[in-house]
Amino acid sequence: MSTQLHTWTWLTWLAATLVAISVTRNLFYLTLILLCLLVVYSFIEDANQRGAYPFSLLRFGILVSVLSMLFNMLISHFGETVFLTLPEEWPLIGGPYTLEALVYGLTNGLVLFGILIAFTDFNQAMPVRMLIRLIPRAFFPVAVVISIAVTFVPTTIRQFYQIKEAQMLRGQRMKSLRDWLPLVMPLLVGGLERALQLSEAMTARGFASAAPKGGNTAHRLAMVVSMLWVMAGWVVSTRAGWETLGLGLILAGALALLAALWWAGRQVPRTNYLKEKLRTGDAIVLMGIVVIGLALYFPFEWIDRSSLYYSVYPLLQWPDFDPWIGTALLGLGLPAYVIGLRKR
Amino acid sequence: MISFQDVTFTYPGASYPALQSINLEIPAGSFVLVMGLSGSGKSTLLRCMNGLVPHFSGGTLSGTIRVAEMDPVDASPQVMSRKIGFVFQDPEAQFVLDRVEDEVAFALENLALPPAEIRTRLDATLGLLGLTALRERRLDTLSGGERQRVALAAVMALNPSLLILDEPTSQLDPEAAETVLQTLVRLNRDLGLTILLAEHRLERVLPFVDRLIYLDSEPGRMLVGDPRQVLAEVDLVSPVVALGKYLGWQPLPLTVQEALPFAQLAQLPESSDVLISDIQATLPEPVLRIVDLHVFYGPKPILKGVNLSAQGGEVLALMGPNGAGKTTLLRSLIGLMKPEVGEILLLGESIAGKNTADLARLVGYLPQDPNALLFADRVLDELLYTLHSRAHQPHGHRQNSSADTDTSNAEKAAVMLAQMGMADLAEAYPRDLSVGQRQRVALAAIMVAQPRLLLLDEPTRGLDAAAKQRLADLLQTWRDDGHAIILVTHDVELVARLADRVAILEDGVISAQGKPVEVLAASPVFMPQVLQLFPDAGCLTPQQLINRLRST
Numbered sequence: 001m002s003t004q005l006h007t008w009t010w011l012t013w014l015a016a017t018l019v020a021i022s023v024t025r026n027l028f029y030l031t032l033i034l035l036c037l038l039v040v041y042s043f044i045e046d047a048n049q050r051g052a053y054p055f056s057l058l059r060f061g062i063l064v065s066v067l068s069m070l071f072n073m074l075i076s077h078f079g080e081t082v083f084l085t086l087p088e089e090w091p092l093i094g095g096p097y098t099l100e101a102l103v104y105g106l107t108n109g110l111v112l113f114g115i116l117i118a119f120t121d122f123n124q125a126m127p128v129r130m131l132i133r134l135i136p137r138a139f140f141p142v143a144v145v146i147s148i149a150v151t152f153v154p155t156t157i158r159q160f161y162q163i164k165e166a167q168m169l170r171g172q173r174m175k176s177l178r179d180w181l182p183l184v185m186p187l188l189v190g191g192l193e194r195a196l197q198l199s200e201a202m203t204a205r206g207f208a209s210a211a212p213k214g215g216n217t218a219h220r221l222a223m224v225v226s227m228l229w230v231m232a233g234w235v236v237s238t239r240a241g242w243e244t245l246g247l248g249l250i251l252a253g254a255l256a257l258l259a260a261l262w263w264a265g266r267q268v269p270r271t272n273y274l275k276e277k278l279r280t281g282d283a284i285v286l287m288g289i290v291v292i293g294l295a296l297y298f299p300f301e302w303i304d305r306s307s308l309y310y311s312v313y314p315l316l317q318w319p320d321f322d323p324w325i326g327t328a329l330l331g332l333g334l335p336a337y338v339i340g341l342r343k344r
Numbered sequence: 345m346i347s348f349q350d351v352t353f354t355y356p357g358a359s360y361p362a363l364q365s366i367n368l369e370i371p372a373g374s375f376v377l378v379m380g381l382s383g384s385g386k387s388t389l390l391r392c393m394n395g396l397v398p399h400f401s402g403g404t405l406s407g408t409i410r411v412a413e414m415d416p417v418d419a420s421p422q423v424m425s426r427k428i429g430f431v432f433q434d435p436e437a438q439f440v441l442d443r444v445e446d447e448v449a450f451a452l453e454n455l456a457l458p459p460a461e462i463r464t465r466l467d468a469t470l471g472l473l474g475l476t477a478l479r480e481r482r483l484d485t486l487s488g489g490e491r492q493r494v495a496l497a498a499v500m501a502l503n504p505s506l507l508i509l510d511e512p513t514s515q516l517d518p519e520a521a522e523t524v525l526q527t528l529v530r531l532n533r534d535l536g537l538t539i540l541l542a543e544h545r546l547e548r549v550l551p552f553v554d555r556l557i558y559l560d561s562e563p564g565r566m567l568v569g570d571p572r573q574v575l576a577e578v579d580l581v582s583p584v585v586a587l588g589k590y591l592g593w594q595p596l597p598l599t600v601q602e603a604l605p606f607a608q609l610a611q612l613p614e615s616s617d618v619l620i621s622d623i624q625a626t627l628p629e630p631v632l633r634i635v636d637l638h639v640f641y642g643p644k645p646i647l648k649g650v651n652l653s654a655q656g657g658e659v660l661a662l663m664g665p666n667g668a669g670k671t672t673l674l675r676s677l678i679g680l681m682k683p684e685v686g687e688i689l690l691l692g693e694s695i696a697g698k699n700t701a702d703l704a705r706l707v708g709y710l711p712q713d714p715n716a717l718l719f720a721d722r723v724l725d726e727l728l729y730t731l732h733s734r735a736h737q738p739h740g741h742r743q744n745s746s747a748d749t750d751t752s753n754a755e756k757a758a759v760m761l762a763q764m765g766m767a768d769l770a771e772a773y774p775r776d777l778s779v780g781q782r783q784r785v786a787l788a789a790i791m792v793a794q795p796r797l798l799l800l801d802e803p804t805r806g807l808d809a810a811a812k813q814r815l816a817d818l819l820q821t822w823r824d825d826g827h828a829i830i831l832v833t834h835d836v837e838l839v840a841r842l843a844d845r846v847a848i849l850e851d852g853v854i855s856a857q858g859k860p861v862e863v864l865a866a867s868p869v870f871m872p873q874v875l876q877l878f879p880d881a882g883c884l885t886p887q888q889l890i891n892r893l894r895s896t
Contacts, residue, residue: 200432
């Protein structure tokens with residue numbers, strides 16, 4: 001079962017999510033956003049046939065939130081609701097401990113957790129080849145290296161745990177740093193062996209067998225000249241009275257750089273067999289994002305945006321909740337609806 | 345299709361050639377098995393055909409090679425890839441992308457083929473290999489057999505005229521291996537594709553091949569030709585062929601089907617229990633008892649009420665399809681996974697609350713990949729490290745002084761290496777050794793602590809017949825010394841040779857357990873060849889049958 005929305009739909013969804021998370025510190029809205037992201041995660045995992053259980057993510061979220069709470073409580077002594085006071089002369093940790101600092105830390109932890117799930121959802125939903133396509137074709141070999149690195153990370157983590165377990169099987173307790181040293185060598189050697197195997201397999205499958213159509217030098221030169229042009233524009237723009245000229249040079253240089261990239265990309269002999277199409281599901285998700293944008297930024301009289309800018313300081317109070325904004329934010333869960341619809 | 349004329353190849357820094365004076369002619373449309381012991385040059389020979397040797401490996405090559413009307417030495421492996429598909433042992437090690445369809449299309453996109461042609465080839469290839477339903481699946485959600493078929497599809501999409509496979513079924517259970525081999529047979533018969541396949545488990549492959557290349561461990565000695573002719577001259581054979589050679593069956597049968605008419609005419613004495621050990625009746629309190637074990641992975645139940653025991657002086661073989669929960673069961677026994685329900689009793693005591701390092705005093709566990717254990721500069725140090733770890737445990741046996749401990753440990757390690765037949769490798773760098781030798785070093789590093797219970801997860805993966813025989817001998821010795829051994833394996837012939845008891849784990853439950861001859865006879869997938877031929881003889885291996893014939 002595919003989790004595929006259009007690449008640009010997922011990118012727009014990711015951007016909208018990050019904006020929504022960063023624009024508010026209201027615990028009600030943050031909780032709504034997190035719920036939407038977790039539901040999307042479950043549907044993506046289900047569609048990927050890996051079983052939907054966001055427990056490890058939730059565990060990590062709780063850990064981040066608790067650490068953030070404790071850290072903020074220790075270093076920030078603002079707020080009026082004091083529940084503990086340590087002697088002021090104690091360095092770093094001395095002073096009043098407030099409920100407001102605790103809740104503010106919790107809010108920051110939830111924001112960090114939200115960003116993590118948003119990127120996790122995006123990574124799980126997007127096939128690696130779609131990520132490669134986002135990189136200009138001129139840099140295709142670099143894109144492949146990045147894709148290999150992306151797929152290499154989980155394998156290396158898995159291998160790390162295998163080695164750790166293997167050493168425990170020999171009675172090693174992994175208490176001090178010295179106990180972890182036996183992990184390094186097998187991990188390093190194993191990683192190198194896998195890299196060699198992969199490069200051998202890619203060679204045997206003809207990777208980079210089609211020669212570039214033209215010479216590399218000309219388009220590389222064009223890219224370097226374009227970048228120098230942009231830099232020259234920036235230098236010129238720093239002189240008083242030459243700002244407009246500088247800006248013009250920067251724009252022209254940027255255009256030249258884009259043209260050079262396009263030209264270089266055409267020299268790379270590679271095709272894409274799959275053309276993405278915008279479908280009804282994409283329209284649903286994009287409309288949801290438009291509604292969120294309107295709710296957050298369009299000056300509707302009936303929307304109370306002050307609830308977005310809630311602050312726990314100086315005295316902790318329940319945040320306000322605007323039902324229009326709350327309903328609009330539920331739009332971040334629409335990818336789950338679309339994935340569920342396709343599965344049915 | 346393939347021509348080698350007086351080809352000799354030496355790896356950089358090697359003192360002797362990996363291939364010597366190889367002369368070979370393989371016609372188009374052949375299905376060829378390349379066999380030989382580890383280190384005989386099978387992989388080197390295969391890699392010469394697409395130019396990975398010498399382009400990728402370096403080294404010195406002399407002689408002439410022509411494959412699909414090209415010279416792989418002059419052309420690069422990239423160019424050869426348009427005519428030659430190469431599938432490696434571990435499919436995971438060759439994947440670049442993360443979805444089935446994308447992985448298969450990757451090489452086609454690199455060749456800059458028009459999108460319409462890529463789509464056509466993609467549909468045809470996925471259909472040919474039965475992967476159409478899986479085309480949008482992520483690779484990490486596929487079974488081992490499915491992944492190997494994806495690896496096959498990725499090279500088949502390039503429309504090769506020659507397909508080379510280096511031990512493609514070594515990591516698969518019998519059913520998955522059969523699926524992959526049947527796919528190869530279809531490609532060979534329907535498309536006329538020439539196939540070269542290196543494989544250790546001959547009984548799996550012999551039914552399908554029409555030509556055989558045998559590479560001897562002694563460089564320069566090679567046999568090529570009709571499988572019957574070649575197998576008649578070598579010792580490395582499948583159980584059916586071994587029986588056929590001993591009993592003088594002509595023409596020499598390669599498969600159970602071919603051997604059945606001979607078997608029906610053979611006069612065998614009545615079955616008795618003499619040859620099949622019945623250890624159960626005389627055994628004391630079990631070393632291990634598992635009671636109603638339930639283990640979950642996230643929300644998913646893996647083990648659903650397993651009841652099992654293992655006795656000292658017994659080899660218990662645990663078999664079952666991939667994903668049945670065999671590895672999970674072993675991991676639970678050493679404390680790497682915690683059961684939700686049920687109890688594991690080791691020497692009568694529950695292991696609940698004990699950590700892996702504590703349990704390792706009594707339980708030795710050899711994981712599937714022995715490389716994970718090896719990190720030291722010398723083989724000897726690997727063993728000393730285990731002994732050193734044990735000496736520092738709170739409940740471990742403590743020595744009087746550091747010097748005494750060092751001397752005692754060195755003696756123990758030396759004795760173990762001698763027992764494993766590796767005394768001359770004590771100073772060797774472990775990762776420079778062959779697969780079989782590495783596995784023995786890992787096993788020695790576990791066994792040097794003398795655990796009462798030994799758990800082995802797929803110990804014969806990638807081992808040749810000689811290494812497998814050495815392993816079986818070792819396990820027999822340890823069993824006779826009173827160790828309990830649990831062996832998870834797909835290797836039916838090893839189980840036939842070694843096991844005192846067999847348990848089948850299917851979908852998280854023990855579906856059958858008992859004497860090997862009874863359990864294996866009831867399972868068509870796991871039935872050894874000898875039992876297929878002589879179901880009433882009560883024998884599982886050619887040697888048992890031959891011994892019985894000799895005794896009468």
